[in-house]
Amino acid sequence: MDDRKLQDEAGRLLALHRYCALDSTNEPNFDTITSLVRDLLGVPICAVSLIDEDEQRFKSIQGAEIAGTPREVAFCDHTIRTHGPLVVSDAEQDERFADNPLVTGEMHVRAYAGTPLTTPDGYNLGALCAIHRRRHDFTPGDIELLKRFARVVVDQMELKTLAHRDFLTGALTRRAFTEASVKALGQLKREERSATIAVIDVDHFKKINDAHGHPVGDKVLKSISTRINGQLRSSDLFGRLGGEEFGMLLYATTRTEALNCAERMRAAIEALREGDNPPATISIGLAHVDPSRSIEDALAEADAALYEAKRSGRNRVVCAGQMNHSVAA
Known part of the structure; x- marks a missing residue:
């Protein structure tokens, strides 16, 4: 992935809008993925998160009743600024997150693993994340599973865009x-x-x-x-x-x-x-x-x-x- 894409916030937001990913709140197709990942990793919470200009929106979330958060408190906002997964074993001991309201409040996020949802042209739109409410060490196998399912999420987003494209030329309708x-x-x-x-x-x-x-x-x-x-x-x-x-x-x-x-x-x-x-x-x-x-x-x-x-x-x-x-x- 090109480092310049990590710095190109305007391009990232345009990519997010091109996918029409924010036109709805919940995506039923993603529910199957988050439910499966939650069961396979044995975590209480799993979500598909998209990062808009000022907010984090959950397109699917298992284990919590929340539609989104301000971007400034989103763990996934840190994830999209990297090339690979972000893993936090104990948020209470991590200076980046110790005072975060998602850690100190009702969500009580203690451990987090997220991998970016990266488009074919290199933009990180959000993350597929797994969350524990207690300290937890995610294994390399856990991270590899997250990465694989993140690719499935992006593939689903790609398929959805076909409805917005002209069949003959591939241009937008x-x-x-x-x-x-x-x-x-x-x-x-x-x-x-x-x-x-x-x-x-x-x-x-x-x-x-x-x-x-x-x-x-x-x-x-x-x-x-x-x-x-x-x-x-x-x-x-x-x-x-x-x-x-x-x-x-x-x-x-x-x-x-x-x-x-x-x-x-x-x-x-x-x-x-x-x-x-x-x-x-x-x-x-x-x-x-x-x-x-x-x-x-x-x-x-x-x-x-x-x-x-x-x-x-x-x-x-x-x-x-x-x-x-x-x-x-």
Whole structure:
């Protein structure tokens, strides 16, 4: 795991929101895992914990009636700051936790073992943890079991995201893209930063379908989507808005940075040659978005810039507010 990911709190929170992991409180699928781990380790409490900006939320917990805690007291907040498991045999003797209200209060946490829930792109979203109310030494076998079941939890989260992704291209669905963008803008507002929204359209896509058939058209869309998505950062968002139209949210970018990024993508698609797929080009409309604006307004402005890109010849990038400064092929 990259050390930089441990320091990238903004990226971690965006990953958490991409998984739509906070849309509900309890996850029944996780209950089976926490119940099994509790029985196998012989502990009174086992939980799947996710760490949001200011709070810890339990997506499943066995052995305690609690939905969450402030982040500042969460043992799991310490766990997500590490590459591996966190093990505390006696919290009362550990200076990090001796005065923690989870130790001194009704929960009476005395021993803790937690392993991070790490996404495929390297972000720790939370932890799978086992808790004793008395001093306890967790064995290497206990920790290995926690690590294995933590991977199962992440796999379950990955499967859940499939419902939010377009089957053909793997991009977020329009609804998922919009919802994730709203959450990203909320994060940007707290950071006092801005972003850029892009709307992308495959040029003359109907002609490709008419000339080569819809199966070939599907391959073209998939190739373009893969190439674009491969150039984005983990903090960016990519969705299929409908048909041959896609959307991007470029996180914390200036107009110049976004324009350069979009131009690189346009050029990459123009140069793309994959198998027997016919060549294709894209047009891109950009809109710089302040977090105080709605995502719908930003998409509408980017769509207007896209219309200008298509009207002025296609295979180019146009930024809203700078309609006379399009980047032509």
